[in-house]
Amino acid sequence: MSAVLVTGGTGKTGKTLVRLLRDAGVRARAASRSPATADPDALRFDWNDPTTFGPALDGTDRVFLLPPVESVDPLPLVEPFLRRAQRAGVQRIVMLGSAIVLPNAPSAVELAAQVQAQPGGVVLRASGFMQNFLRPHPLAEHIHRRGEILTAAGDGKLGWVDARDIAASAAALLADPKVDVRSDYLITGPHGLSYPQAARIITAQTGRQVRVERIAEEEQASGYRASGMPPEFAAALAAVERGIKEGRQDRVSTAVLELTGRPPRTFAEFVSDHACEWTQ
Numbered sequence: 306m307s308a309v310l311v312t313g314g315t316g317k318t319g320k321t322l323v324r325l326l327r328d329a330g331v332r333a334r335a336a337s338r339s340p341a342t343a344d345p346d347a348l349r350f351d352w353n354d355p356t357t358f359g360p361a362l363d364g365t366d367r368v369f370l371l372p373p374v375e376s377v378d379p380l381p382l383v384e385p386f387l388r389r390a391q392r393a394g395v396q397r398i399v400m401l402g403s404a405i406v407l408p409n410a411p412s413a414v415e416l417a418a419q420v421q422a423q424p425g426g427v428v429l430r431a432s433g434f435m436q437n438f439l440r441p442h443p444l445a446e447h448i449h450r451r452g453e454i455l456t457a458a459g460d461g462k463l464g465w466v467d468a469r470d471i472a473a474s475a476a477a478l479l480a481d482p483k484v485d486v487r488s489d490y491l492i493t494g495p496h497g498l499s500y501p502q503a504a505r506i507i508t509a510q511t512g513r514q515v516r517v518e519r520i521a522e523e524e525q526a527s528g529y530r531a532s533g534m535p536p537e538f539a540a541a542l543a544a545v546e547r548g549i550k551e552g553r554q555d556r557v558s559t560a561v562l563e564l565t566g567r568p569p570r571t572f573a574e575f576v577s578d579h580a581c582e583w584t585q
C-alpha cells in the first residue's frame with residue numbers, strides 16, 4: 306500500500322499538509338512523538354529513538370521530512386533514517402529546510418545535499434514563517450505582552466511565507482510520486498517585508514499598537530534562551546538577524562505559484578486570517 310509519511314505531522318506545516326493530502330485522497334500518516342489517539346493513521350516517531358524509524362517507513366513510499374527542530378546539528382539523527390528510507394524503496398522525500406543557513410550549523414547544508422542525493426529527493430528552502438507572529442513563538446509572545454517587536458534586523462527585509470503555502474507546495478510534490486520535480490525550491494511569500502513594515506500592517510489592520518525596538522544580537526539571543534531555546538540554537542537564530550539587516554534575505558521566488566497554481570498569501574492576508582491574535 307502506498308502512503309505519505311509526514312514527520313512533524315502535528316506541527317504548523319505538517320498538520321496542514323496531512324489535511325491537504327487526505328483531502329486529495331492520498332493516505333497521509335501523521336508522525337510525531339505524541340500522536341493523536343483519535344487518528345488511526347497517526348504514529349509515534351521520535352528522531353531520538355531510531356527504533357521508531359522502521360515502523361514509520363513500513364508501507365510508505367513518500368516522505369515529508371521535518372528534521373529535528375531547534376538543532377544546529379540534525380545530520381547525525383537524520384542520516385540513519387535516510388539510509389533506511391532508501392532501503393525501504395521510498396520514491397520521494399521532500400524536506401523542509403530553510404532559506405537561511407544558520408551560522409555555526411554546517412550540517413544543515415550537508416543534510417540538504419544528502420536528501421537531494423536520495424531517489425526523488427527535494428529540499429524546500431523556506432523563508433521566515435509568517436506564523437512566527439503567532440503565539441507561542443517568542444516574537445509573538447512579546448507583541449502580545451508588551452506591544453513590541455524586539456529585533457536586531459533593523460529595516461532589512463525578509464520574504465515572509467505563510468506555512469500554509471509551504472504545506473500546499475509540499476502537497477503538490479507529494480500527492481503524485483510520478484510528477485516531475487526539481488531538487489530545490491526557494492519557498493517565499495510574495496514580497497520582502499521588514500519588521501517595521503510588518504508592525505505597521507498589524508496596527509493598521511487590527512488596531513493593536515506594535516512598536517519596533519531595535520536591540521543588539523546578543524540581547525536577542527538572551528531573549529530566545531529565556532524562552533527555552535537551547536543556547537547554541539538561540540545564538541544561531543539571533544545571528545540570522547545580521548543577514549536580514551544586511552539585505553541578504555530580501556529574496557522572493559515564484560515557486561509557490563508554480564507548484565500550487567496560486568500566488569502565496571500576502572502578510573496582510575495572513576494578519577486578516579489571524580486578526581483575533583492581536584485584538585484579544
Ligand SMILES: NC(=O)c1ccc[n+]([C@@H]2O[C@H](COP(=O)([O-])OP(=O)(O)OC[C@H]3O[C@@H](n4cnc5c(N)ncnc54)[C@H](OP(=O)(O)O)[C@@H]3O)[C@@H](O)[C@H]2O)c1
Nearest residue numbers: 313314315316317318337338339350351352403432433434
Ligand atoms: N519558523 C521559521 O521562520 C522557519 C523558517 C524556515 C524553516 N523553518 C523550519 O521549519 C521547521 C519547523 O516547522 P513547523 O513550524 O511546521 O514545525 P512545528 O510547528 O515547530 O512542529 C514541530 C513538529 O515536529 C514534531 N517533533 C518535535 N520534536 C520531535 C522529535 N524529537 N522527533 C519527532 N518529531 C518531533 C512535533 O511534534 P511532537 O512535539 O509531538 O513530537 C511537531 O509535529 C524547523 O525545522 C525550522 O528549521 C522554520
